[in-house]
Amino acid sequence: MTLRADLKLISELVNPNARVLDLGCGEGDLLAHLQHTKQVNGYGLDVDANNIRICIDKGVNVIEQNLDDGLSNFADDSFDMVVMTETLQSVREPDHLLKEMLRIGEECVVTFPNFGHWRCRLQLMTFGRMPVANHLPHSWFNTPNIHLCTFKDFEALCLDLNLRIIQRRVVDYKHNEYTWLSSAPNLLGTVAFYRLGKNS
Amino acid sequence: MPSVIVEDSVGIVNSQIYTHTQPFTLQCGTTLPSYELVYETYGVLNENKSNAILVCHALSGHHHAAGYHSMDEKKPGWWDTCIGPNKPIDTNIFYVVSVNNLGGCHGSTGPLTLDPETQKLYGPSFPSVLVRDWVVSQSHLADHLGIHKFAAIVGGSLGGMQALQWTIDFPDRVNAALLIACAAKLSAQNIAFNEIARQAITTDPNFFAGRYVENSVQPSQGLMLARMIGHVTYLSDDGMRERFGRELKSGDLGSGGGVEFQVESYLHYQGRAFSKHFDANTYVLMTKALDYFDPARETGNDLVATFAPVKAKFLVLSFSSDWRFPVERSREIVNALIEARKNVAAAEIESDQGHDSFLLPIERYVRILRSYLIRIADEVCK
Secondary structure (H helix, E strand, C coil): CCCCHHHHHHHHHCCCCCEEEEECCCCCHHHHHHHHHHCCEEEEEECCHHHHHHHHHHCCCEEECCHHHCCCCCCCCCEEEEEEECCHHHCCCHHHHHHHHHHHEEEEEEEEEECCCHHHHHHHHHHCCCCCECCECCCCCCCCCCCCECHHHHHHHHHHHCEEEEEEEEECCCCCECHHHHHCHHHHCCEEEEEEEECC | CCCCCCCCCCCECCCEEEEECCCEECCCCCEECCEEEEEEEECCCCCCCCCEEEEECCCCCCCCCCCECCCCCCCCCCCCCCEECCCCEECCCCEEEEECCCCCCCCCCCCCCEECCCCEECHHHCCCCCHHHHHHHHHHHHHHHCCCCECEEEEECHHHHHHHHHHHHCHHHECEEEEECCCCCCCHHHHHHHHHHHHHHHCCCCCHHHCCCCCCCCCHHHHHHHHHHHHHHHCCHHHHHHHCCCCEEEEEHHHCEEEEEHHHHHHHHHHHHHHHHCCHHHHHHHHHHHHHCCHHHHHCCCHHHHCCCCCCEEEEEEECCCCCCCHHHHHHHHHHHHHCCCCEEEEEECCCCHHHHHHCCCHHHHHHHHHHHHHHHHHHCC
């Protein structure tokens, strides 16, 4: 099985036997990989019935739980790593969730589609229409992405919430990382990859 | 009556009896000089004895979980929808063991058994039996069958409580526990419903302090009432509206009397049928076992600590309209398992059939059971 490029990046950050919580775990690829290669104690949250069944097929610890209902059932500092890939933009309260992630976890990784990408900007400027792109394929009326943001927006929020940005990576829509993307992440990057920690 | 046995049925099955010839001391301190358990098995135990699944029954259940006892039997066993060749609990892969619990009234030692000391029926003097006692007695049967470790232990409601207790008391003997519509302990509301049911039985003039058999009567009215109360709590408001609405069985609302609603007729029928084949003392005993179940009590109500010795992995399933064992009760178990670092998967199945959902062939539910057990088969049933 080839692991999606962003999941590979995350996998590199996880220590063997770590406790990992994956918010919006989808089909459980990351956790299945981590269980297999790093013997992690991992759990994934998802609400999609199909995803849940596929996770069960893979032997992933999947829990049916809606992120919009909060994470109050998880204790402080109960995980080494809390991961949320391409889900931030579709939750009801991203700011609250980010704080919760760092309450529960020592560190977290968040990835999201960059709304500041030049294609988005170009579409809005030239056609006056809501952008539709490879990394944002939905129309405005049926998109699950209700809280789109840019690299700059996200970093401003981290500052507001007093979250420490340990690492920022910039990838294209296939989650491949090219150095030239980092020259102007907010314009060139399609997917943002952040590793966050607590400010002491 | 089945005119033919369909392909995915285990077919005609026979009950067997396990006799435990040693004295067995129960949690309450009373010792039974010996006891019998009636059970059924479906499928074949593999050479490694690694493919056994124990099915634990709920409050009014018994050992006859699948197939037919004869071609004259009207209905198959109580969980025939899930147990059989190519069904989720696939008897082509697994060896399924289903037991009538101690204190039951379907053949295992219980209130309807002669007390060897007095040569009278145990009746109401049958000692109090706890979920823990059931689990220990089931482990005796497992020893007898040569099963050291179950690939999975599965149960709904009170059956799930037994599966949970197994993982705590015999961590090395359970590979996986499937807890369906279950709870780590009953709520006050649950205990209240059980007490109303018990009162209905014990205040029936034919109850005779539990000595009704000797008086050649049955507290049928009380048992029927108990079942009617129970039955309402196993359904949901939406499910009842959908199924019965305000349909009339007989009479005319305009005439101002002599009306019987469909729901009344249904409950009368269910209650009456139940009172004919269930023993009142067993009902009282089993509801008490439900009420007393509280594995976290010994660890100061800390479920996480209770789970510390557990080695099994878990599948926890609950149903959206179940208000007797609501999804929140399952979430408590799941959260404690996560905190205790145990492997657990959990799903909340959309259903308007209430607590009874766990017995019904709800598509998503059955698919998850199947997926989970295929995985178990791949892992341990070599």
